[in-house]
Amino acid sequence: MxxxxxxxxxxxxxxxxxxxxxxxxxxxxxxxxxxTMTPDSVVEEVKKAGVxxxxxxxxxxxxxxxxxxxxxxxxxxLVCNADESEPGTFKxxxxxxxxxxxxxxxxxxxxxxxxxxKSFIYVRGELMYVIRILEKAIAEAKAAGFLGKNIMxxxxxxxxVVQPGGGAYICGEETALLExxxxxxxxxxxxxxxxxxxxxxxxxxxxxxxxxxxxxxxIVNNGGDAYxxxxxxxxxxxxxxxxxxxxxxxxxxxxxxxxxxxxxxxxDEWCGGIRPGHKLKAVVAGGSSVPILPANLILNLANGDxxxxxxxxxxxxxxxxxxxxxxxxxIVMDETACVVRNTWNFSRFYHHESCGQCSPCxxxxxxxxxxxxxxxxxxxxxxxxxxxxxxxxxxxxxTICPLGxxxxxxxxSAIRHFRxxxxxxxxxxxxxxxxxxxxxxxxxxx
Amino acid sequence: xxxxxxAKIEFTPERQVLAKEIIARYPEGKQKSALLPLLxxxxxxxxxxxxxxxxxxxxxxxxxPVEVYEVATFYTMFHxxxxxxxxxxxxxxGPCCLMxxxxxxxxxxxxxxIDAGQTTPDGKFTLKEVECLAACGMGPVFxxxxxxxxxxxxxxxxxxxxxxxx
Amino acid sequence: MEDNKPQLVKVTVDGIExxxxxxxxxxxAARKIGPEVAPPAMCYYQPLKxxxxxxxxCLVKVAAGSAKDPRPMPKLVASCITPVQDGMVVENxxxxxxxxxxxxxxxxxxxxxxxxxxxCDQAGECDLQNFAFEHGAAKxxxxxxRRTFDKHDLGPYIQLHMTRCILCYRCVFTADQxxxxxxxxxxxxxxxxxxxxxxxxxxxxxxxxxxxxxxxVGALTDKTYRFKNRVWxxxxxxxxxxxxxxxxxxxxxxxxxEVIRVTARKNEWNEVKxxxxxxxxxxxxxxxxxxxxxxxxxxxxxxxxxxxxxxxTVKPDFVSRIAAANYKPIDDARDTSQLxxxxxxxxxxxxxx
Numbered sequence: 003m004x005x006x007x008x009x010x011x012x013x014x015x016x017x018x019x020x021x022x023x024x025x026x027x028x029x030x031x032x033x034x035x036x037x038t039m040t041p042d043s044v045v046e047e048v049k050k051a052g053v054x055x056x057x058x059x060x061x062x063x064x065x066x067x068x069x070x071x072x073x074x075x076x077x078x079x080l081v082c083n084a085d086e087s088e089p090g091t092f093k094x095x096x097x098x099x100x101x102x103x104x105x106x107x108x109x110x111x112x113x114x115x116x117x118x119x120k121s122f123i124y125v126r127g128e129l130m131y132v133i134r135i136l137e138k139a140i141a142e143a144k145a146a147g148f149l150g151k152n153i154m155x156x157x158x159x160x161x162x163v164v165q166p167g168g169g170a171y172i173c174g175e176e177t178a179l180l181e182x183x184x185x186x187x188x189x190x191x192x193x194x195x196x197x198x199x200x201x202x203x204x205x206x207x208x209x210x211x212x213x214x215x216x217x218x219x220x221i222v223n224n225g226g227d228a229y230x231x232x233x234x235x236x237x238x239x240x241x242x243x244x245x246x247x248x249x250x251x252x253x254x255x256x257x258x259x260x261x262x263x264x265x266x267x268x269x270d271e272w273c274g275g276i277r278p279g280h281k282l283k284a285v286v287a288g289g290s291s292v293p294i295l296p297a298n299l300i301l302n303l304a305n306g307d308x309x310x311x312x313x314x315x316x317x318x319x320x321x322x323x324x325x326x327x328x329x330x331x332x333i334v335m336d337e338t339a340c341v342v343r344n345t346w347n348f349s350r351f352y353h354h355e356s357c358g359q360c361s362p363c364x365x366x367x368x369x370x371x372x373x374x375x376x377x378x379x380x381x382x383x384x385x386x387x388x389x390x391x392x393x394x395x396x397x398x399x400x401t402i403c404p405l406g407x408x409x410x411x412x413x414x415s416a417i418r419h420f421r422x423x424x425x426x427x428x429x430x431x432x433x434x435x436x437x438x439x440x441x442x443x444x445x446x447x448x
Numbered sequence: 449x450x451x452x453x454x455a456k457i458e459f460t461p462e463r464q465v466l467a468k469e470i471i472a473r474y475p476e477g478k479q480k481s482a483l484l485p486l487l488x489x490x491x492x493x494x495x496x497x498x499x500x501x502x503x504x505x506x507x508x509x510x511x512x513p514v515e516v517y518e519v520a521t522f523y524t525m526f527h528x529x530x531x532x533x534x535x536x537x538x539x540x541x542g543p544c545c546l547m548x549x550x551x552x553x554x555x556x557x558x559x560x561x562i563d564a565g566q567t568t569p570d571g572k573f574t575l576k577e578v579e580c581l582a583a584c585g586m587g588p589v590f591x592x593x594x595x596x597x598x599x600x601x602x603x604x605x606x607x608x609x610x611x612x613x614x
Numbered sequence: 615m616e617d618n619k620p621q622l623v624k625v626t627v628d629g630i631e632x633x634x635x636x637x638x639x640x641x642x643a644a645r646k647i648g649p650e651v652a653p654p655a656m657c658y659y660q661p662l663k664x665x666x667x668x669x670x671x672c673l674v675k676v677a678a679g680s681a682k683d684p685r686p687m688p689k690l691v692a693s694c695i696t697p698v699q700d701g702m703v704v705e706n707x708x709x710x711x712x713x714x715x716x717x718x719x720x721x722x723x724x725x726x727x728x729x730x731x732x733x734c735d736q737a738g739e740c741d742l743q744n745f746a747f748e749h750g751a752a753k754x755x756x757x758x759x760r761r762t763f764d765k766h767d768l769g770p771y772i773q774l775h776m777t778r779c780i781l782c783y784r785c786v787f788t789a790d791q792x793x794x795x796x797x798x799x800x801x802x803x804x805x806x807x808x809x810x811x812x813x814x815x816x817x818x819x820x821x822x823x824x825x826x827x828x829x830x831v832g833a834l835t836d837k838t839y840r841f842k843n844r845v846w847x848x849x850x851x852x853x854x855x856x857x858x859x860x861x862x863x864x865x866x867x868x869x870x871x872e873v874i875r876v877t878a879r880k881n882e883w884n885e886v887k888x889x890x891x892x893x894x895x896x897x898x899x900x901x902x903x904x905x906x907x908x909x910x911x912x913x914x915x916x917x918x919x920x921x922x923x924x925x926x927t928v929k930p931d932f933v934s935r936i937a938a939a940n941y942k943p944i945d946d947a948r949d950t951s952q953l954x955x956x957x958x959x960x961x962x963x964x965x966x967x
Contacts, residue, residue, distance in 0.1 A: 077475070089541045089580040120475070127488065127525045128537075128581055130594040163473045168484045168523025170803070171579065185480035185509075187522040187800070192667035192695045203478055244585060246543040252585035290542060290580075331584065333543050347542045351579050357522075358781060358800075358807035360668050365722035368805040372758040389755055396718030399689045400670055499813050514799045517812035521801040 004258040004271075005232050007220045007240045008213065012100055018135065020142035023103040031219035032110045032148055036156040039222070044115035048218060050226025052238040057083055057174070057211030058289060058329040059404075060313050069198040070116055071206040079207040080113045080121040082215055083179055087126055087171040088289035089351060090331025093242035094212035096254040098125070098132050102139035106162065108215035110148060111222055113160050116208055120161045123212075124179050127166040136164050171355035175403045176209035177201075178357065189359045190403035213242050233259035237312035241327070243272075247334035250274035262308045263287075263316075264301050267334065280336035281447035284420075287316055288328020290348045291408030293415030294341070295325050297448040321415065337447050340440045342427050345416040346374035352409035363406040366397040370413055377424060380431030387424050391417055420445075457504040463489055467508060479509050483519055487526055496527035524578060532567040532574035534612050538590035541580040549588035555602045556590075559609055572613065623700035624681075627651050628708045640693035640704055641672055645883065649913075652883075653706050654716075654745045656723070656830050657782035658694035660885050665787050666694035669780065670719045671745055675712050678703035690715055713749070720750035726761040726805065727831075728777050736832030738845035738917045741884060742780060763808055768798065769816030771823060771837050771896050776808045779833035785809060785825035792889050793819045809833070820859055823895040827878045827886050838896050839875040843867075846920045848874060850910035855903055859891035865910050866901075873899045882913065 006012075016022035023029075035044055049064030070078060082105065086094040098105055105123070113121040125133050140162050143149050151159045165183055167173050173182045177191035180202050201207020217239060221229050230238045237259035246252045249267065251274040257266060267282065268275045276282050285300040286292060302309055304323040309315050316327045335344070353367040370393055376382050394410035401407070417424060423441040427434040434441075459467055467486055474481040486508060490501050502516040520526045527535070538553055557575065560568055564577040583589045586598035597608055622633040627644045628651045634643045642660075645652040653674055658666030666672075672694045676687035681701025690712060693704070706712060724746060731737040763776035781800065786809070789796040797817055801810045811817070817825070826834045848867040855862045867875040876895045878886040898904070912918045 086582045087580055090543050090584050092582045092584050092586075095582045126582065127484070127523070128578075128591060130488070131596070134594075165481075166484055166488055168487065168519070169525035169578070170523050182484065183481060184478070185483035185511075185515075185519065187518055187803070192692065194697075203475065246584035246587065247546045254585065286542075333546070333584070335546060339546055344542050344546070347540075347545055351541050353804065354579055356804040358802075358804040359783075360670050361719055361722045361780065362670055364781065364805050364807070365725050368761075369722075369725055369756065369758065376758075396715065396722070400673060400715050400718065402667060402670075402692075512796055514797055514812065517801060518799040521812070522803045 004256070004261065005240060006256050007229075007232075008097060008101075008104065008216055008242060009254075009256045017101055018099075018103075018139070020103060020139065020146060023101070024146070027223075028103050028219075029107055029143075029146070029148055031222040032107055032114075033154065035111050035114055035222050036154055036158055041115045041117055044111060044218075044222060047221050047226035048115070051217070051221045051229035052226075052236065053214060053217050053221070053229065054237070054313060055211055056213035056217075056241065056330070058088065058291075060327065063210060063214050066198070066210070067112075067116060067208060069196070070208055071199045072117065073206070077120070077203075077205050078116055078118045079202045079205055080109065080116050080118040081176075081179065081183065081202060081207060081209045082109060082121070082123040082212055083174060083176060083209050084123055084125040084129075084212045085167050085171075085174040085179060086212070086329075087174050087355075088291065088329045088331055089348065090244060090246055090286060090333040091289045091329040092244045092246075093254045093330060095129060095132065096244075097212060097216060097242065098129075099135060102132075102135050103143065104216045104219065105136070105212055106139050106143050107148075108218045109162055110143075110153070110160060111218045112208075112210065112215050114158055115218075118208075119159050120163065122163050122165050122183060122202070124165045124167060124173070124183055126173070127168045130166065133164050133166055140164065170357075171351075172357045172403070172405060175405065178403065179209060180207065187357070189357050190405075192402060234310065234312050235314060237314060237327075241311070241330055243311070243330040243332050245273050245332045245334065247332075248277050248280060248336040248339065249334045250277055257311055259310075259312045261311050263311055264308060266311055266332075267301075273332075273334065276334070276336050280338065282334065283337045283339055283445070283447055284335045284341060286325075286331070286333040286335075286412070288326045289331035290333070290351065291404075291411055292326040292328045293321050293324070293411050294345075294419065295323075295415070296419050296446060298446045299323050299419070300325070301448060321411070321418075325415070337442075338438075338440055340378075341416050341420040341423050342374070342378050342434075342441075345412055346371065346378045348412045349374050349409065352405065352412075356405060356409070360402045360406075362397045363401045363409065366393055366406070367409045369393055370397075370409065374413070377427050378435075380427070380435040382424075382428040382431075384425065384428055386428070387417055387421065457494075457500045459489070459493060463493060471509070480511055480515070482509060483511075483516065484523070487516075487520055491526060496530050498530075527574075530567075531576075533572050534592050535574045535576055536590050536592055537576045537578045537581075539579065539581045539583070539587065540577050541584075543580070543584035544587035544589055547587040549600070552588045552600050552602060552605060556605050556609075559605065573609075623698060623702075625698045625700075625702045625704065627704045628706050634698060636697075636700075638698055640674060640676075640691070640696050640698055640702070643698050644674075644693065644704070644706060649882070651706055653693045654741075654749065655694055655883070656741055656745060656780060657784065659782075659784050659787070659828055660883070661887075661889075662784060662787040662791060662828070665782075665784055667692045669723070669782060671716065671723075671749075673712060673715050673719070675705040675709040676702060677705050677709075716749045717751055720746050721754065721756075723780050724750065724754065725756040725758075726777075727780070728760065728762070730778070733841075734778065734832040735835045735840055735843075735845075736778075736829075739884075740832060741830035761805060766810070766814075767816075767837070768811065768834075769818055769822070771892065772817060772826060773835050773837050773840065774809060775833050775835065776810070777833075778831050779809055780831055781807055781809070782830055784828040784830065785834055788825050788828050788889075789817070789822070792824060793821045795819060798825075820891045820893070821889055823892045824878065824886065824889045826895075827880070827889075830884075836875060836896070838899075842874050843869055846917045848918075850912060850918065852879060852907040852910050853904035854907065855894065855898065855905060857891060857894055860894060861888045861890070862894060863888050864890055864894055864904075866904060866906075871901070873901060873904075879910070 011026045053063045054060040170188045172178045173188040178188040182188040197207040282297040349371040353371040356367045358364040394414045397406045398410040471482045506513040506516045567574040588600040653672035656669035656671040673690040674693040678684040680699030766774045848869045878890045
């Protein structure tokens with residue numbers, strides 16, 4: 003059994019209510035922080051913990067906090083990014099739905115550390131029912147004196163606002179989220195300036211993911227060093243992994259960073275193996291945007307060592323043989339999955355979700371989708387494959403925000419590792435377009 | 449459901465109170481932040497966001513109507529045309545498709561006799577294709593208003609449609 | 615050498631050093647050196663606050679971030695919005711990576727562009743045409759169906775041909791910043807995003823016509839001018855009038871003796887110097903309404919200068935030899951662009967010194 007930090011009490015009946023959460027030790031971290039610590043010492047603990055942003059980018063949270071500008075007389079904001087929309091990722095949804103108070107407690111601690119008196123939780127609009135759960139939890143926390151003016155006599159004021167999105171993946175990008183929160187279209191901003199200097203309402207702002215913020219109560223209670231002791235190297239602590247696809251037990255799992263990919267897929271504690279009678283073909287390990295890897299490369303590094311569920315191990319080998327931990331959206335495919343169809347599907351997603359602001363992404367995502375659609379539907383030609391690689395390359399790195407990269411990587415990696423499958427689709431259009439037809443050529447299944 | 453054109457566009461008294469509360473959440477001068485919450489509130493009342501409704505929301509926030517149109521057309525949740533009583537928004541993204549979503553949706557379309565983007569002649573159901581709903585482990589998934597329906601199968605779809613048809 | 619300007623920072627663009635004020639963008643620094651090293655700009659527009667960063671045409675490589683931290687920047691940056699640092703080394707046309715990326719941007723901008731230049735009013739003064747000519751590939755790899763939109767009238771003077779739009783947002787910034795009420799904006803998103811009023815509405819205010827001038831392509835056109843002319847057949851003349859609404863400083867576009875179009879004056883970067891009102895632009899088209907100042911300066915390289923410099927046009931040698939052998943003066947009854955400015959009534963010249 004691995005250490006549980008976020009989901010320790012997930013099975014306690016009524017954990018979504020204040021009373022039960024409190025009985026399980028909830029809000030003791032708020033008491034500790036506000037009564038015995040200074041904002042700076044909270045920041046220090048989070049830095050020591052080495053938590054890396056759990057939304058996908060993996061940027062050290064403590065460092066992000068320490069970048070926050072603190073000009074005199076200007077309000078500072080903390081905004082929680084609960085716009086979880088990356089295909090394959092549903093951990094924040096799960097966490098907020100089941101233990102809303104954990105996020106609220108984390109928001110109070112984080113806001114205190116950053117000196118924010120009004121903080122926002124931006125939840126994707128589709129999760130309106132979760133918004134209602136959070137609003138109820140906020141009302142309970144307020145009634146218990148953990149929100150509002152002069153919290154527990156500490157002199158610290160905090161108000162939490164839950165903001166619904168309107169249906170736009172791009173608002174998971176932090177500056178698009180801020181634009182959206184200001185009541186505008188979710189167009190990512192040009193950077194610099196970064197939100198730490200000019201964020202919400204042009205004031206210094208920190209944007210953190212739900213899971214990141216939810217680690218702070220444990221860190222305050224147990225210390226940053228204790229958190230850093232979990233995991234391996236720079237991948238400290240635990241991570242929520244959203245497991246989906248062709249596995250026996252899809253769901254959200256909290257793992258100590260450092261378990262092997264093989265154990266994660268096959269152990270009963272987690273995914274419980276590939277569904278009966280099938281074999282592992284490929285995995286998209288960190289949400290739809292990260293490179294897809296074939297079975298042998300997701301289980302093992304290029305040198306034959308076991309690949310681990312850490313930021314470093316998953317990215318070992320660069321994009322040639324590696325991928326990324328990303329948001330932890332772990333999508334497993336067995337041999338019945340068609341990589342071409344799946345790539346087209348993801349490509350359609352990014353095409354649909356591009357904000358349309360900058361030209362490489364606006365035009366390039368649509369172009370890739372159309373070409374992939376053609377290949378999938380039996381109208382491709384062999385030069386389309388190289389065309390896709392080139393278009394992806396021309397988008398990557400040239401856009402305002404990372405959506406361009408997110409759209410380019412799945413296409414580039416699918417062709418890198420499954421080129422034969424693309425060629426088969428093109429050379430055998432009749433066969434390939436039969437319902438349920440899947441490439442059965444040479445490939446390593448595990 | 450269509451909005452009667454001659455009916456006065458105005459929130460119900462309860463929603464007017466709520467709208468005021470929402471607007472007051474934001475710092476002075478930043479009331480435009482209330483736009484998305486108010487559009488959700490409007491859609492809850494009228495079923496869709498007609499130009500008249502958007503103009504009304506613009507008035508509440510003292511912004512230009514075009515600022516509302518820009519926003520409402522950017523986000524996918526706002527219905528810019530009248531919709532049926534139940535809007536079924538089904539996830540078409542990869543992880544759901546791996547779980548056989550395409551077959552389930554084909555069944556759903558056949559059952560209702562409509563395609564994505566259409567409304568049944570009796571005005572009861574509208575089908576809308578959406579992207580990932582953040583419930584990938586529980587796919588196939590669709591959403592009707594605030595309710596998520598997960599682990600969909602043909603049989604489950606039949607049950608849900610029959611239940612809602614009553 | 616004067617060394618009393620400690621506030622200036624040194625930047626190198628394509629090997630040429632220039633001193634600029636701190637906070638200057640890379641693009642502005644490069645422009646200070648000259649058009650040869652200035653990156654192209656399809657969305658950035660100096661007079662409009664907040665413009666830039668979108669089209670990615672001006673991407674450059676920062677080979678050294680600053681004297682203090684000479685590490686290169688990991689990605690290409692949009693030069694129009696990236697401020698310079700002292701000691702920064704920028705590669706524009708000297709970087710193959712930049713040229714490759716730019717070729718990509720041209721291709722992206724063109725895949726859904728109608729390429730109807732032969733019937734487009736903007737042809738000849740189109741930023742996209744110039745950009746594609748200088749940085750693009752000779753043919754397209756795009757085989758899919760192109761996106762199209764219907765044409766819309768935005769009131770009596772302006773037509774929106776959205777299919778040509780590259781979503782630079784300049785017209786939106788213009789409406790926000792120089793008119794009192796914006797009625798058009800960007801609707802929808804992704805490659806379906808479009809400039810629109812959403813519900814049929816006229817853009818109706820005194821300065822609305824300026825959206826035509828700022829449009830880098832032929833998406834917003836002057837309905838009083840549509841299909842009347844090819845720009846290289848007309849002759850631009852600076853003129854002014856006493857206007858109660860705007861500065862009254864304009865460029866008149868003559869075809870023969872007829873003013874067929876009035877625009878704001880533009881600088882060498884094709885940016886409006888002073889925005890003008892609709893009365894000047896659309897309703898004041900008689901020579902007698904204006905005080906003529908003289909011919910507008912047009913870059914020699916522009917197609918607008920075609921046929922305007924008969925005697926001393928410098929042509930590449932191999933062309934000139936062939937041309938000399940075959941040269942005939944143009945004798946086209948329709949082409950009146952040969953008329954010289956002096957043929958206008960002398961009282962129309964304000965400063966004839």
